[in-house]
Amino acid sequence: MKRLLILLPFFLIGCTPDTTKIQNELEHYQYTKAVDQSTEQDVMNAPARLMVQLEQALASYRLQDVMTIAKKIERLPLEDEDTVRERAVAIRLSADALLRDVARLEATYTIDRSVLDTGHSQENFDGQGTVTVDFDDEQSLIATLTYHDFGLPDASRQGTESVRFDPDLSARVPLSEGIVSYAFNRSTLKITYEGPGGKRIYYMKQEKK
């Protein structure tokens, strides 16, 4: 019995999570490991769990969720210079900047000029129509493109298409014999149809709102 009593503190030390290790994992952005090695009673368990959720939202490009979770983390009683807090702020700022870009890009675009690039030569052609761009309410970079008599006069395009954009606001949609790529730059949209005959490039600008 005496021996057990003597050994009890060592057992307790063994059961206590190593806070230095958890802090080290947080500083290396290993949030799942910090959760794995801590218990719910640990001070840094809740921030680590929220950081896992925040990174899941960011990796899924669910920007509105990113904003909500990051603000939750920022409200936790953490030091201003705490790495968890700083990472949450950095992620929120990134998402916020992208959300503002997305809001600015929702518009109707008209053709500024259209170019046929055959690989050997470039020539202008008469492209026509407009494209209206609306991003989804969940703010996950999915845009609905509505075509109004868009493209070549004898083969114009109507209807809608859902396109998933990357965070750099570009997208590529493969076709059986080619690819369509979309790229926003400031207030312009470039749509490129690339196939065996070359590239048809539409340089589009926003209609004034």
Next chain:
Amino acid sequence: MERCSLCGTPLKAQDTACSHCQHPVIAKNRLRTSSASESKGPNKRYPIVWLIGVGLVVLLALGSWYWFAPTKMTQVDNPSNVQPLALSEWSDEETAYNQTYSEDRPPTSYDVLKFVRQYTQTIPELVTYSRQNDSYETFAAIQFATLGVFKSEFSSLQALAEVSDSPVPPTPYTINFDQFRSTGAVFEVETTEMYKIGVTENQFVTYAVHYTVRLHTDHLQITNVMRKEVGA
């Protein structure tokens, strides 16, 4: 000493009239007061000039604070003036499969998510695999996973394989990370993945997927995938 303006007799300070000729001193006082007030005129302007000067300095100080100091929003929401993440840090600008790690530089939890996300981009190509004509090495998916995973994925992605040679081949549409945890050196990632299989609306295949990812020597590798089609 002041003297009587009429007779020149010296005057005392309290005299109201000359002690010699009784000429009132008040006239002289008035004169002196008025001349004094005239001479004090410019002095009175000093506080105004002074106030204008101070005002300008304050305005300059406020202006430079407004210009150089962090905004109120930044101060409240970003007290340590953190910068946003670079796009390459969280998007797929940089390839994840060839990243190497060590004890000093272990993979971050976001590295694992990015790795899985980039693997899903290889799936439309993976489903075009032909046992007769292709070798595994030519498929990007093999760089993310073990051979066993490649084979199991090929057999569980039949819905996508059936439309792989259609005019509009399948493309990754959304990947949602539902669960993410680690146990020791193993990462468990659960996702819901949607692949677009046509140009019109609602032409999708959706999968619920459970990935097991490990750090294999110095790089990440998917060692097991459980994929279940949950809707089309």
